[in-house]
Each structure stands twice: as C-alpha cells, then as structure tokens.
Amino acid sequence: MIDNPKIVVENFNLHYGKKKALNNISIKIPSNKVTALIGPSGCGKSTFLRSLNRMNDLIDGVKTDGKVLLDNLNIYDKNIDVVELRKKIGMIFQKSNPFPKSIYENVAFGPKINGITDKKKLDEIVETSLLRSALWDEVKDDLNKSGLSLSGGQQQRVCIARALAVDPEILLMDEPASALDPISTTKIEDLIFELKKDYTIVIVTHNMQQASRVSDFTAFFYMGDLIEYSDTKKMFTSPDKKQTEDYIRGRFG
Amino acid sequence: MQEHFSQEIENLKTNLIKMASIVDEQVDKAINALESGNIELCKGVKSKDLEVDAYDNLIQTQCENILALFQPVASDLRLVMSAIMINNNLERCGDIAVNISQRIKKAGNERSLISESQIIDMARTAQVMLKNSIESFIKNDTELASKVIAGDEEVDKLNKQIFNFLVSKMQSNNELIEACTHLVVMSRHIERMADHATNIAENLVFYVEAKIVAHSKKFQNFIKE
Numbered sequence: 001m002i003d004n005p006k007i008v009v010e011n012f013n014l015h016y017g018k019k020k021a022l023n024n025i026s027i028k029i030p031s032n033k034v035t036a037l038i039g040p041s042g043c044g045k046s047t048f049l050r051s052l053n054r055m056n057d058l059i060d061g062v063k064t065d066g067k068v069l070l071d072n073l074n075i076y077d078k079n080i081d082v083v084e085l086r087k088k089i090g091m092i093f094q095k096s097n098p099f100p101k102s103i104y105e106n107v108a109f110g111p112k113i114n115g116i117t118d119k120k121k122l123d124e125i126v127e128t129s130l131l132r133s134a135l136w137d138e139v140k141d142d143l144n145k146s147g148l149s150l151s152g153g154q155q156q157r158v159c160i161a162r163a164l165a166v167d168p169e170i171l172l173m174d175e176p177a178s179a180l181d182p183i184s185t186t187k188i189e190d191l192i193f194e195l196k197k198d199y200t201i202v203i204v205t206h207n208m209q210q211a212s213r214v215s216d217f218t219a220f221f222y223m224g225d226l227i228e229y230s231d232t233k234k235m236f237t238s239p240d241k242k243q244t245e246d247y248i249r250g251r252f253g
Numbered sequence: 254m255q256e257h258f259s260q261e262i263e264n265l266k267t268n269l270i271k272m273a274s275i276v277d278e279q280v281d282k283a284i285n286a287l288e289s290g291n292i293e294l295c296k297g298v299k300s301k302d303l304e305v306d307a308y309d310n311l312i313q314t315q316c317e318n319i320l321a322l323f324q325p326v327a328s329d330l331r332l333v334m335s336a337i338m339i340n341n342n343l344e345r346c347g348d349i350a351v352n353i354s355q356r357i358k359k360a361g362n363e364r365s366l367i368s369e370s371q372i373i374d375m376a377r378t379a380q381v382m383l384k385n386s387i388e389s390f391i392k393n394d395t396e397l398a399s400k401v402i403a404g405d406e407e408v409d410k411l412n413k414q415i416f417n418f419l420v421s422k423m424q425s426n427n428e429l430i431e432a433c434t435h436l437v438v439m440s441r442h443i444e445r446m447a448d449h450a451t452n453i454a455e456n457l458v459f460y461v462e463a464k465i466v467a468h469s470k471k472f473q474n475f476i477k478e
Contacts, residue, residue, distance in 0.1 A: 209324055236326045238463035248326050250258070 001231070002217075006031035006170065006200040007052060012066035014047060014056065021047045023224040024066070029217075034192055034201045036215035036232065038208065040247070043221040045204050049172050052202060053089040054082050070170075087114070090163030090199075094175035096155035098147030098162070103130075103139050106147045106158050110166035125165050132198075133161035134191050153184025160191065171195065173203040177210065189214050208248055212236045220244045258323050265315045265336055269343070272308035273387040275301055276343050279350035280383060280446070284376045286357050287439075290364055295354035305347035312340040331463060335456040339390060342449040342456075346383060349446045353439055360435035370418050372440055375411040378404065379443050382450035389457050401454035402466065408447035415440045 005028035014022040022044045029035050037045040047056065054075060056062045067074045075085055098106050107126045116122060126143070130136040135157040139150070147158050156176060163171060173192070177185040192201060192214045205211050211218055211232070218235040220227045220243075228235065228244040239245050279298045286294035316337050319325060325333055353376075360367075367373065382404045389398040419433040419440075455467045 208326065212326070237330070239327060245327050249329050 002028040002030045004031050005029060006071065007202075008067075008069040008072075009051075010067040010069070012051065012068060013064065014044075014051060015061075015063045016059070017061040021224055022051065025226050027219060027226060027229055029200065029202060031200045032196055032198070033216040034196050034203060034214050035217045035219065036211035037202065037204045037219050037221060038206075038211050038247070039221035039227075041206075042223075044224040045219075045221045046174055048221065049174055049202060049204050052170070052172055053086050053091060055091070057082065087166050088168050089170045089172060090166070090168035092156070092159055092163060092171065092173040092176045094178050096152060096159050096179075098150075098155050098158045100146065100148055102144045103147050103150070103158060104143040107161045107165050110162060114166060126161075129161040129165040132164050132195070133157045134187060134194070135161060151184070153180050153187060156180060156184070156188060157191070160188075160195075164195075168199065170200045170202070173201065175204055175206065178206060185210070208236075208250075220247060222247070258319075258325075258329075261315070261319050261323065262329065262332065265312065265319065265333070268308060268312050268315065269336055269339060270387075270391060272305060272312065272340070272343055273390070275305055275308070276347045276350070277384060277387060279305070279347055280353075280380055283350045283353040283357070284373075284380055286354065287361070287367070287376060288373050290361050290367075292358055292361055295357060298354045299351050302347050302351050305344055309340055309344040312336065316340075328460070328463075331460045335460040338456045339453050342452045346446055346449050349442045349449075352442045356435045356439040356442070360432040360439070363429075363432040363436070366419075366422065366429065366432060366436065370415050370436060370440075371411060372415055372436060372443070375408060375415060375440065376443050378411065379408055379447040379450065382408070382447050383453075386450040386453035386457070389454055393457070393461050395458050395461050398454035398457045402451050402458075405447055405451045408444055412440055412444040 007029040009025055009027045009029070012022060012025045013020065025048060037049060039045045050056050051064065051068060052070075052075075056064070064076060066076075068076055070085070070088070074080075099109060101109070104126055107129050108122045111122060111125050116125070127136065127140075130139065135154060138154060139145070147155060150158060160171075160176075176192075177188045180188065189210065192203065195201060196216075203211075203215065212235075215232045217229065218232045219229040220235070220239075220241075222243060228239055228241045230239070235244065236248060239248065279301050282294055282296075282298050286292060316333050319333050323329075382401050385397050386401045388394065389401065416437060419437050423430045423433045452467070455465075458464060458466050
C-alpha cells in the first residue's frame with residue numbers, strides 16, 4: 001500500500017506509568033502525503049502523534065518500546081539528539097500559540113536560534129515561510145505588528161510559518177483547525193493540501209469530514225490499538241472493520 | 254443527533270417503500286388490463302402517477318437534506334445514493350404503467366395479436382422482476398436481487414421475439430400496422446420496466462455489499478481488479 005514511507009513505526013508501545021496508552025502499533029507513514037489519525041477521545045491518537053517527535057519524553061513516567069524509524073533511523077535510539085530531531089519535525093497545535101512578539105520575530109525565531117544572523121537571509125526566510133503558509137499577502141505591510149494582534153486563523157498560519165522557517169521535513173498537526181471558523185478552516189485545509197508537495201504531514205482531527213477532505217491515508221485508533229489503516233477513500237466508503245464503520249458513521253458506543 | 258439521523262434514514266426508507274407499493278399497484282392494474290382486455294382495470298393508473306411524482310420530489314428532497322445536514326459515510330452514504338437511484342427508477346416505472354395503459358386503450362381489442370405475441374408473458378416476467386427488486390430492497394436480500402438481475406436477459410430476448418413477430422404481422426397484413434405499432438411501443442416500455450427493476454436490484458447490491466454490479470459483464474474484459 002505504501003511504497004515510500006517517511007516514517008516506519010514497528011511494534012511501538014507506550015505506557016503512562018502503569019497505564020498502557022499505545023499497544024503494539026505498526027504503521028508506515030508515506031512521504032509527501034497527508035495521513036490523518038482519527039478515533040474517539042483517549043484512543044491514543046495524540047499520544048501517537050507526539051511519539052513521532054518524542055514530545056512524550058517531557059512527561060514524567062512515560063515508557064516506550066518498539067521502533068520509530070525516520071528515514072530508517074530509530075528516533076528512540078540512545079544517541080539521537082532530540083533537539084536535532086525536532087528541527088526536522090515541525091508541530092502545530094490546536095490552540096495557536098504565537099510568541100508575544102512581532103510577526104517577523106515569530107517566524108525568524110527558529111532560524112535565529114539555529115544561528116542565522118544575516119538580516120537579508122532572515123528576511124528571505126520570513127517571506128518564504130509566510131508565503132508558504134498563505135499569510136504573506138495579509139501581513140506583509142504589518143510585519144512588526146504583534147503576532148497576538150492577528151485573528152485566530154491568521155495566528156495559526158503564523159505558527160505554521162514559524163514551523164516552516166526551520167525547514168522541517170515533517171509537519172505534525174494536532175487539531176490545527178478545531179478552534180477556527182469555517183473560512184479559516186478552509187484556508188488551513190487548502191494550505192495542508194499545498195504543503196504536502198514539500199512535507200510529510202500527519203494530522204490528528206476529531207472532524208471526520210476534515211480527515212476525509214484533507215488526507216490521503218487514514219488511521220483509526222481505539223483504546224490504544226491501531227484498528228484500521230488504509231487509503232482514505234476506502235476508509236470512508238467501505239472500511240474493512242466494523243468498528244471503523246461504526247465510528248465514522250457516528251454509531252460508536 | 255444519532256437518533257435524529259436514524260429517524261431521517263427510517264423516514265426515507267418508509268417513503269421509498271410507500272412509493273414502491275403505489276408503483277407496484279399501477280403496474281399490476283395495467284398488466285391485468287392488458288391480459289383481460291378490460292380497459293376499466295386501468296382506471297386510476299394515471300391519477301396515481303401524481304402521487305408517485307409527489308413521492309419522487311419528497312424523496313429527492315429528503316436525500317438532499319440528509320447529505321447536506323448529516324454528511325453520511327460508508328453504508329449510510331451508499332443507502333442515500335441507492336435511494337436516489339431507486340427513487341428515479343420507481344418513478345419511471347410509474348410512468349411506464351401509464352404508457353402501457355394508454356397503449357391498451359388503442360390496441361387492447363386485438364386479443365389474438367396480443368396473446369400470440371407473448372407480450373403478456375413478457376409483461377408478467379417484468380412485473381415479477383419489479384416486485385422482487387422492491388422486496389430485495391425491503392429485506393436487504395442480495396440473493397433475490399441477483400435473481401432479478403439475471404432475469405433481464407430473458408426479457409430482452411422476449412422483446413426481440415415480439416418485435417420480429419409484430420413486424421412479420423405488419424408485413425403480411427397492412428390493416429394490422431396501427432395495432433402492431435402500438436404493441437411494439439408497449440413491448441419496448443415493458444422491456445424498459447425490466448431494466449428499471451434490474452437497476453433497483455443493482456443498487457440494492459451496491460448498498461449492501463459496496464460493489465458496483467451494473468455493466469459488470471460488459472466491462473469484465475476491460476478492468477481487472
């Protein structure tokens with residue numbers, strides 16, 4: 001089904017203390033495609049997303065085993081530099097979280113930390129990132145305005161620009177449009193469609209229609225298990241598992 | 254929300270079944286009139302068609318509302334898609350019952366022509382196909398639907414035979430041209446009714462099994478899965 005995986009997860013387990021949150025997950029995530037993770041609250045989809053850039057390391061009592069191979073390299077190996085890893089993987093959250101700085105500084109923040117000081121180079125990165133996040137035309141004359149002064153949808157696109165500025169290979173999105181109005185949501189969805197040309201995207205969403213609209217592949221999680229993973233068209237027309245069918249039809253529980 | 258949705262789906266199914274039973278009655282009256290030559294039996298076929306048309310619009314609106322408001326997926330989506338198609342085919346069958354009745358008024362007195370031509374056999378076969386297609390929908394019975402689909406060939410064959418028979422009659426006796434022409438058209442209507450029954454059965458299979466069986470014979474040499 002997937003010829004060119006960017007991420008290969010093999011027998012991955014995750015415990016929060018004694019509670020098992022992910023159970024023996026194996027999945028291949030294709031490059032330059034959008035993969036949606038769906039499932040009811042508490043099913044493990046966000047935990048799984050955060051396992052892909054080792055965000056769960058920050059939580060006390062988390063134990064993992066199994067492999068997450070990014071371009072054939074296990075990101076859970078002891079000698080992996082997590083900061084370097086996270087440079088390759090940008091993350092967008094449900095609630096937009098721009099820094100209390102100007103739009104320009106928000107986008108230039110990552111490159112600056114990575115040691116880029118040349119103003120011309122930074123200008124270029126800011127412009128390219130804002131162009132790619134489909135925000136440039138709206139803010140190009142107000143780059144010194146605070147990021148917090150923008151609308152919710154614009155703030156989310158600042159965060160996407162900020163993630164793109166460090167030139168990642170993968171974008172992880174955790175409910176990126178769930179707090180936005182329908183027009184901003186459409187903009188984010190169109191953006192996701194554009195961005196997959198250059199990035200591998202994994203998105204968690206509660207919105208079934210969003211998953212079916214934006215993704216190429218869909219994975220359904222339930223109680224820590226990966227129940228079904230397939231081409232999105234198949235998942236939303238004739239899924240193999242009854243549990244999947246019941247969930248996407250809204251007949252769960 | 255879920256209950257509300259289930260209720261909408263139930264209402265849709267109920268309306269389709271009500272519409273199907275009216276169409277079934279229309280077809281039955283028309284064919285009984287054809288068989289007996291008693292034009293009186295066609296009474297009400299045309300007026301009932303108004304009711305069928307009203308259901309047609311109602312069901313179309315219901316399907317549109319369900320799609321717009323609930324965005325169904327998987328088997329729910331297939332049910333709505335099938336309902337749209339079945340509705341359309343039932344409405345056409347209602348029209349055909351009216352068309353048959355009108356032809357009976359014009360050629361119903363040609364009793365020997367009618368009985369020799371096998372048109373009644375064909376009409377009864379098509380009628381059974383329609384009844385079975387409706388029943389397969391009510392019971393989600395794909396086996397019965399497959400039987401309906403298989404029956405279409407028989408009707409097509411009869412249609413050709415009847416056509417040839419009527420043409421030869423016209424050639425041998427030009428006084429029969431008008432009656433034979435009415436019967437040729439009627440035979441064509443009946444053949445279409447069997448096609449609609451087949452479509453209904455194919456849509457039932459699509460709903461239950463997520464498989465498109467329409468045209469599958471024609472395409473089996475072109476598309477290999």
